[in-house]
Amino acid sequence: MARIAAWQQSQVDAGAFSGAVAAIARNGKVAYLRAVGFRDRAKTIPLQPDAIFWIASMTKPVTSVAAMMLVEEGKLDLAAPVHRYLPELKDMMVGVETKDPVAGQSKLALEPQKRPMTVEDLLRHTSGLVYFDHGNTAVHKLYRESGLDPKSLARDSTLKDFVSRLARLPLAHQPGEVWEYGHSADVLGRVVEVASGQPLDQFLDNRLFKPLGMVDTGFWVPPEKLARLVDPPIRAQILPDRDVTKPTTLFSGGGGLVSTAPDYLRFCQMLLNDGELDGVRILSPATVRRMTTNSLPPDIRSTSDGMGPRSDATFGLGFGVRSDAARSWVPGSVGSFTWSGVWGTYFWVDPAEQLIAIQLIHVATKFDQFTRPFRNLTYGALRAGDEGVPTSVTGPVTIDPTMLAGYEGTYTFGLSTSSRDKQALGALGGLGVDVAMEQGVVKVLSPIRGMPAAKAGIMAGDIITHLDDAAIQGLSLNQAIEKMRGPVNTNVRLRIIRKGQDGPIELPLVRARIRLQGAADLQIVNKDGHLLIEASGDLPVLDFEKGAAITVVPTSSNEFFVDGGDHTRLAFLRDGAGPMRLVLNPGPWQITGQRIN
The missing domain is CATH 2.40.128 (Lipocalin)
Known part of the structure; x- marks a missing residue:
């Protein structure tokens, strides 16, 4: 496991992040807890294992556990409409964007919900609520213009105020039909407040943090602990609602908590123990199993290529759950559950291996590039079984x-x-092009230098519409990528649309060996x-x-x-x-x- 610190130090030396804390537990015991690098961006204060990080969306699993505690107590009904607890959401409409085929202009129409948004929809992100910066549809634009941008949120507002503003906007999807990451957990936090009769911070502190011994977890950092607070990324400093050095009344159930690796390790161990830690029971085993297994129906659509029945992961009630080991780009057992935060905080729990791993870092963008190495280094430290020197060797073996x-x-x-x-x-035949799914089309982000796509003249911004005369409209990004792959030295034709060109362009390519x-x-x-x-x-x-x-x-x-x-x-x-x-x-x-x- 010393390789973990060595790799993290190499990232600190390269300037990827200032410091990192990693915590790993196996079979109920802490196997690794170490800090590397610095607490501040200036790299003058060494980081300590009990450093406090803003954990961002790692808040969502905590809020989800709080909600399920109330479900077990009969104070909250998963199948109930959300408007039973938050009446202001009862008449939310659904925004449907249409395009005039003649004028080419988009228009947003509003239609009623086919069925009410339920509490379960909030837990599994099928509510129709979205984030302002996770898409570019007309509804996403309305979210941006509404003041729901974190830069516009004041820390002295409340979840009640937030939900009231949200209620004036349309949903992006019909409840239950599409998985899209969004403000569901923030609304769920407000549901917890109403169902429990307490502000979210008090409920979490009294019912979860104190019983579990999570002594450094909350919605802000008190003065006596500021010396352990890790500097946020520069980009986060412009967000007033993220100034965790000041008290707040805006208790974001989707991203407001600060915590430490030891604290969050205790939260995860409670889940791995089927809801109990050190004699304190938080949830029943049945509830934990329900939260950490698939909750998405087989016909669900997803705006994320990495989530849903056709992907390598699915979603439970508050957690992403690994469902297909062969298709995943990270190691781990089927049934492992996980989530992460926007600035790089990340954890997963592997019940089959009785393993918990947490990595806390603060980076500005593209934190995913730091999760896969951490997972590989963690699983690479697990022995397959030390069988020692083979006993069949009786003397020197000579080989031709x-x-x-x-x-x-x-x-x-x-x-x-x-x-x-x-x-x-990790080596396969492909075209050497980085693509993304944007508004239902496969768009080229960048061709890889020296690879077939670059040699054929593919450019950033090109939209791929066909492969060998077969349209890729309606495919997921994974499915489109799989069609681009194939045996080395085989032929494929791409049809693309390029801005400024009158018609489509057809390009023949030969697949080359691609090393991921x-x-x-x-x-x-x-x-x-x-x-x-x-x-x-x-x-x-x-x-x-x-x-x-x-x-x-x-x-x-x-x-x-x-x-x-x-x-x-x-x-x-x-x-x-x-x-x-x-x-x-x-x-x-x-x-x-x-x-x-």
């Missing part, structure tokens, strides 16, 4: 030099170094009749690290082991004329890599 030379090359293990999931390999960022690779060379192996990708792999070649000991013509460390076992396999494969720790927890050159 030609056979040894046949094992040389680079082997990729994909985007996961975990033996706990079955990952797609963050892939774990091993480099193997034959030197003087011995195989030397070291990590050559972005991540270490079991015993192997970059810049530290290890000589492996043969036990047969195609099997080897590391004489030290975790005694990683290796087997080189080939099926017919297919590429050479390298299997690490053959058995139920094996990791398989494929030679790419």
Whole structure:
């Protein structure tokens, strides 16, 4: 696990963030708690493990737990219309955007809800409520113009005031039909206030934080604790509602809390323990299971390509839940649940491994790039079982030099170094283009230099409409990307629309080998009749690290082991004329890599 601190320090040195705190628990015990870097952007004050971070949307699971506590007490009904508790939301309309085919102008029409928004809709983000900055539809624009932008929110306003302003706006979707991230948890916080008869901060403090011993969690940081508060990203300083150094009455259930890694670890351990910690029961086991399993119907549409029945993750009641290990780009067991905050705070709980991991950082943008390495390094520290030196070795094994030379090359293990999931390999045939789904179309963000898309003249801003005459309209982003991929050296035709061009443009391309960022690779060379192996990708792999070649000991013509460390076992396999494969720790927890050159 020392690799975690080394990687975080490399990010601090590169200026990605000023500091980081990581906490990992396994089987109910703290296995790792360490701070790296600095508390302040000027990098003058060393960061400590009990540093206080604004955890942003990691508030949402906490608010969701509060709501389910009230459900268990009979004070809140999941199936009830939200307007039972918040009458001002009863007559909210749904905004439907239409486009005049002749004039080309958009128009927003309002229609009534087909069914009322329910409390369950708030918990699973199917309420129709959205965030002002998560889309560019007419409804999103109304949210931006309404003063719901955090820059316009005062810390001396209240959740009641917020909901009243929200009630004057339309919903973006019919309740229950679309998963879209938004203000659902903020409204849920107000529901908790009404159902409990207490302000949200008091309910959380009395019923959750004090019982769990979460001594540093709340909606603001008192003066005596300010010396532990981590500097926010520069971009966050312009948001008045995020000045957590001052008391507030605007208790954002969607993003208002500050906390520490030890505090949030206790919250997660309560969930992993089926609702109980140190003799204090917060929820029943059945409620925890309900919150951390899929709550989305099979026909739900999603505005996020990473969420929903057709993706690798689904949503419970307050948590994202991993549903498909093979399609995910991060390691972990099916059933793991997680969430994150906009400035980089992140956690997940893996019940199958009895594992909790938390990483707290403050970054300005694109925090996702720091979550995958942290997960890989965490799972990479789990042993598949130390079987020690193979007992079948009775003496030195001599291998033909030609056979040894046949094992040389680079082997990729994909985007996961975990033996706990079955990952797609990180090298594949593709076009080398970064795309995103915007308003239902696949838009090119940037072509990768030297790759087929760039060579063919694809440009940022191009809209891809067809692949080999098949329209991609209606596909999810994952589905469109899968169609762009294929065997190396195979042909594909793209039809694109480019701003300033009168008609569509057709471009023929040939798929090339694409290596995904963050892939774990091993480099193997034959030197003087011995195989030397070291990590050559972005991540270490079991015993192997970059810049530290290890000589492996043969036990047969195609099997080897590391004489030290975790005694990683290796087997080189080939099926017919297919590429050479390298299997690490053959058995139920094996990791398989494929030679790419």
